[in-house]
Amino acid sequence: NAGVMQNPRHLVRRRGQEARLRCSPMKGHSHVYWYRQLPEEGLKFMVYLQKENIIDESGMPKERFSAEFPKEGPSILRIQQVVRGDSAAYFCASSPLVQVQETQYFGPGTRLLVL
């Protein structure tokens, strides 16, 4: 059973370009969380999705950021018109159930560098 997969592992973009980060949850998991880790900081929750639904996006910046988890395919975190402050590691986690105490399994992350 493969773990949570994220690609690309490293992404370099110039200011103003778009960044697309992909996350394939573990098999059988229908709940996906995205977190952002800024340098020297802990992970910050961004968004929680179930298949075809955004459940909680309270941690998403109001502009330029969006997320989706379609019926088929990976979850996508999209950042439009990137700025240097978007440089960070973005982690995806998945779980099989919505119960709070259910373990979240993390992917290896995508490290975004904005030049």
Add this chain to the structure above:
Amino acid sequence: AQSVTQLDSQVPVFEEAPVELRCNYSSSVSVYLFWYVQYPNQGLQLLLKYLSGSTLVESINGFEAEFNKSQTSFHLRKPSVHISDTAEYFCAVSPRRGSQGNLIFGKGTKLSVKP
């Protein structure tokens, strides 16, 4: 709202020495507590968690943490560390109610084990 404080950003220790990584939290509601470990360039892995019952929880690789409600702490300990324990350790909480399961993380403690 919840917050997590990890007082030590870096902890250097010698191999086979004991170690304690401190974690304090603030919350107006009951929480579940977690410790995650992040090895270089990898995602987070769950180390141990406290959900209910015995306040002392253990991991398979010799770490343990004790939930202290009166001090709102969940310190992580290991009596004898190995070089392979070198990693960054994150304490996290999640409210028992009113949450979709997203985790609130501390800023992390980098454990460096020297020979």
